[in-house]
Amino acid sequence: MRMISTAGLMAALLATAIPASAAETLRVGDSFPVGHYIAENLAKVWMDRVTEKSGGEVKFEYFPAEQMGKAKDLLALTQSSALDVGYVGASYVSDKLPLSSVGELPEAFTTSCQGTKAFWKIAQPGGALDQVEFAPNGVRVLMVMVLPAYQIFTKDREITGADSFKGLKVRTTGGAKEIATKLLEAIPVQIPAPESREALSRGTLDALLFPNGSILPYEMQPFLKYATTGLNFGSFVVTYTISQQKWDSLSPEVQKVLAETGEETTFSACEVADKLDVSDREKIAAAGVQYVELPEADAKKIGDLMATVGDQWAGDLETRGRPAKAILQAFRDAIE
Known part of the structure; x- marks a missing residue:
């Protein structure tokens, strides 16, 4: 086991010591x-x-x-x-x-x-x-x-393919996910996460774009039946x-x-x-939500659609005078 000397430990503590006057x-x-x-x-x-x-x-x-x-x-x-x-x-x-x-x-x-x-x-x-x-x-x-990557969770509609989301009112947070939702021919509804459970119960929403990790804390699972898996909707x-x-x-x-x-x-x-993300998915499935892995052709179709979102997002913001293309490239360059 590597030991830290007393002098070294004191030096480390002094390096971050904060005077009482700075409390x-x-x-x-x-x-x-x-x-x-x-x-x-x-x-x-x-x-x-x-x-x-x-x-x-x-x-x-x-x-x-x-x-x-x-x-x-x-x-x-x-x-x-x-x-x-x-x-x-x-x-x-x-x-x-x-x-x-x-x-x-x-x-x-x-x-x-x-x-x-x-x-x-x-x-x-x-x-x-x-x-x-x-x-x-x-x-x-x-x-x-x-x-982690968002998936689509539906209230009632069974997920069978790339066209399963047409016409659904899908909770988004605007921006990029609004573009993604429209590409699926669904209807984006911008609602903050804390308000989404009530929106599902009232029928304001038919589906959610949500990460697995937020379903349980917001107690969404009683209102959901189906979910995608292995896709990336943002x-x-x-x-x-x-x-x-x-x-x-x-x-x-x-x-x-x-x-x-x-x-x-x-x-x-x-x-x-x-x-x-992995353990929560297992808990959500145990609560009755059926995760669906789409056929390869449908998954590819959705993947190809999602691949266009970034450039469309950047183009839209560039028309508003924002340097979105440069920021998108900087983000892409930073991904390892």
């Missing part, structure tokens, strides 16, 4: 229900690690489950300093962060960690996406997660941001701990997401 209590808010795997393995792990590494000098007040505001409002609450650190789902604020949906495209990544690491490269402070979108909005990214980008104004008010020591721990937790959380 902080930061307010963190998101929209995830209590127990959701993203909050449990990203936000809460990050807070615990920061408090530990700071020797207890940085503490947190945590507001889950939209206690501070709806998912779409959390960016504005962070910018206004009502929150110090806020969850931002890019699709919920596509008017302000349209380019951040690049991580939601059905691109050439198959795991959460592949997508997360690529998105982190362009969204971290100084990255291509940070320079054109996050920084101009007065926030900086502390940690991210790109979820993903969802989770970021936790801090306003630049708040960041600038922090001591260098606190900044260092927040930033280093954010990157560390980003990479550990995506590994958990990938493991849960």
